[in-house]
Amino acid sequence: MIDSGSTAWVLASTALVMLMTPGLALFYGGMVRTKAVLNVMMTSFVCLAVVGVIWVVYGYSLAFGSDAWGGLIGGFGDVGMRHLDTAVVGSGSAAIPAGVFAMFELMFAIITVALLAGAVAERIRFWPWVLFVAVWATVVYIPEAHWVFALDGATGPGSVGGWIANRLHALDFAGGTAVEISSGASALALALVVGKRRGWPRDPVRPHNLPSVLLGAGLLWFGWFGFNAGSALGATAVAGTALVSTMTAGAAAVLSWLVVEQIRDGKPTSLGAASGAVAGLVGITPACAYVEPLGALVIGLAAGAICACAVRLKFRFGFDDSLDVVAVHGIGGLVGMLLIGLLASVATNPAGADGLLYGGGLGQLGRQAVAVVAVLAYSFVVTGIIAWVISRTIGLRVDAEVETEGVDEAEHAESGYDFSTVIAGTSSSRRPTGIHSSITGSRPPSS
Template sequence: MIDTGSTAWVLASTALVMLMTPGLALFYGGMVRTKAVLNVMMTSFVCLAVVGVLWVVYGYSLAFGSDAFAGLVGGFGDVGLRHLDTAVVGSGPTAIPAGVYAMFELMFAVITVALLAGAVAERTRFWPWTLFVLVWVTLVYLPEAHWVFALDGATGPGSVGGWIANRLHALDFAGGTAVEINSGASALALVLVVGRRRGWPRDPVRPHNLPSVLLGAGLLWFGWFGFNAGSALGATPAAGTALVSTMTAGAAAVLAWLVVEQIRDGRPTSLGAASGAVAGLVGITPACAYVEPLGALLIGLAAGAICASAVRLKFRYGFDDSLDVVAVHGVGGLVGMLLLGLLASVATNPAGADGLFYGGGFGQLGRQAVAVVAVLAWSFVVTALIAWVINRTIGLRVDREVEAEGVDEGEHAESGYDFSTVVVGHGSQRTGSLPGSTTGARPRS
């Protein structure tokens, strides 16, 4: 029987996670220069369309269908979302319609690939990027989603899930591996293939709209409650735990990032506050339903401080990760996954395990590390191959002239802000007043 309360919660969570992609577009759009704001927002927004179609055709089936090969990928039994109109996912208090579950998981796929747009902002062609989204989700995200999210028996009697969740038994409640470490490792591979922006790091690249960055970060934080607490798939105690952890870690990370900035640079910044919030939310994602509130506080502090320090790595090693996807999502996911091996508690969630600090020994920490390495390696290698092939065939990067003039005009024939003079009336008469005129009309000769 369908549980209506849990169904309502997952429906709401689906909407919350969907909102994260437009929120990400605002977050990224404010961080780039005016000549690239539309392009970076479009490369995020188009993921809703591409992945939305792909998911119905074969994406959900390969990610969550019963295992087809050694715990690595699902089969084709649910191609076209067949049979989902009458199917149920889960049981008891978390029994929800399979179609609702499919749409909830779709939003995870969308936001994951949209994150990569920030790594190569200001220098990618739109249609080759769209092709990259299609191929990357197929070859990178779908297998990893099966490894991490597909549980034995979850989508039907006898269904077999992925190896990380069901064989390795690594803990990852809402996507520290398949979403965060995956996007961080893939972003690193992508920027190495595409290359640096013209003049980077010699020429300063400053955010053009910090209010947009803060608004986008706020929408991401808002949607993250659906991302984490919604992953309980019901109105359950685990959802409540995840809700508390998500708020706690995000708040702690903001403070940690600002303290690092104060010590390192002499003053806190609004960009740092926004980035710190995202770092804390990334860090708590895998651990949100498995740790106590104090554990969430510790993870948030660690993620904020470590990610704030990690943003300098791109200057040290020379990779142009435009909007710090590697430092925030890759490093933040790594922090959360490994600290989960220390701070997980069965008393908090009986479905989890005890970490090292709760008497569980090094076993769970080791399983977390294996999951991290496996996802990192697959994401990096396969993304590098996809990006290299597309770049060598149809060209993923814009021409030098287009990059210099701005990808908004070159790729979309639009600009984010129209500062041209408004023309009214007849001829070339302009609004406003001319010197010597008090009415705004052109003076008589």
């Protein structure tokens, strides 16, 4: 029943997608100021822990269990993953252990909620953020994952999957809706509730570590091969198609973003190259297994150029999306989902459909638009409610003084970079020697 090659590929893809969250932490950490680098990295990193526990306890069951609610949410049959040790996902030559599939899908849940941290960087309290992550993953991501990723019969005979994949028949191979559009719409709602950074946009906010941004973008690109090609759930020709599309779109988007910067600002930037790569990878995520290489090239060029222009929207409309989650992930996911309706081809993947430019008419484009609107609206409204309730009860944003001085020290008793000097006359034998003792031990008096 189990195909060893497909299982090995999904195991490797799971590790690749897991690496994307530390990569995102580096990517985000380099883009903020030194006084907030640890906080923004922690808000991404802690998602591994919070969502990891939720997924085992009830998240996987609700996302991929069979439902009786018209494709809206799964059931509680696999709470605690108690049936996964003997279950399989798929059939025939591509069957893999259900536990491997569950861990692969867990990594999608983690990276999706971690993306939201970029919208409120430099002004968020840690423990209220942890609560937000838990609630958002439960009431936003898990239902949407069921809508998009849960296929009828995939996790067991007679299992009922989500309405977008099985009733609407919109195409979304690796998460253009449940991951990208969901995170973009949720980031907008979260930024509106939390409010602008002090001094924004009057005071300049410059990235403090561009090498970290480039390294993080490179790790994201590396992990994205597992994200997209791994979604084939097997070592198959479809995985190969997704791999080619992923590389092609990412490369094209880097160039189109840099061209926009050159025309608009007079210089191509390293931050633009990193952002362009991510925009192209976002755009191709839903389409990677349904389009030809030239279609992937078009999607990458479009995503890079459109997202590069979209970063100006926050200044025009006055919402402080600190690290451009809305422009890159929301708009990029929208571009990719809609272009499926134009560029998809059954010659590439018989499980897909022909887009408008391949003789398929407007039907598939309409289905793609319905999926986009449904996920966008649900994510925006529910995220806004969650953020508003937490803000009005325990408080989600740090105090003004903390934001000015730096959230790292106030929230974590640490700083990203220690530039202090050794105090004259201090005996080396009396200094703390371990990193944790240096953090929690007594501090020297300020000079």
